[in-house]
Amino acid sequence: LSERLGPRLFVKPASLGSSIGANPAHDEASLAFALSAALEHDDTVLDVPSHIDTATASKVRELAREAFEVLRCRDLARVDFFLDAQGQLFVNEVNTLPGFTSASLYPRMFEASGLPIREQVRHLVESALARS
Known part of the structure; x- marks a missing residue:
């Protein structure tokens, strides 16, 4: 994932505003934590930036x-x-x-x-x- 999106990621629930449920992810462990925390609030996953034609x-x-x-x-x-x-x-x-x-x-x-x-x-x- 970091190869595609870069080494510094920020994960947040798709349906919540501001920084509610948002966490930084700089390695596999923090990414797993951030995804788990975001998925507690929302089951939607958005890929930003999107890769559209x-x-x-x-x-x-x-x-x-x-x-x-x-x-x-x-x-x-x-x-x-x-x-x-x-x-x-x-x-x-x-x-x-x-x-x-x-x-x-x-x-x-x-x-x-x-x-x-x-x-x-x-x-x-x-x-x-x-x-x-």
Whole structure:
């Protein structure tokens, strides 16, 4: 698992918010503990980052942009999806105030795409200042 996802993992229950039931995993023993603790709260396993094909990733971006615009969001939002076994996408939630700590999904997704948190914050501040 660490070969595929990296040596530093964080395991949390899929259906709980914040850091309830979440634990770091840096070796096989701590991974076993973290998985066991998470599964006490939830029997769903999510693989993040997900490994989806290019067409599905493109559709996710398109639907996320549509949801963002239809709801008239601005600056930031995290759009969560479900992908069923047949490959159909469902918008699960549009979170207009996602967590923004170093452990939160929102900044971690941008970091994974190459946009450091410092740049994220700079963009948000500049966007807010442009409206004032």
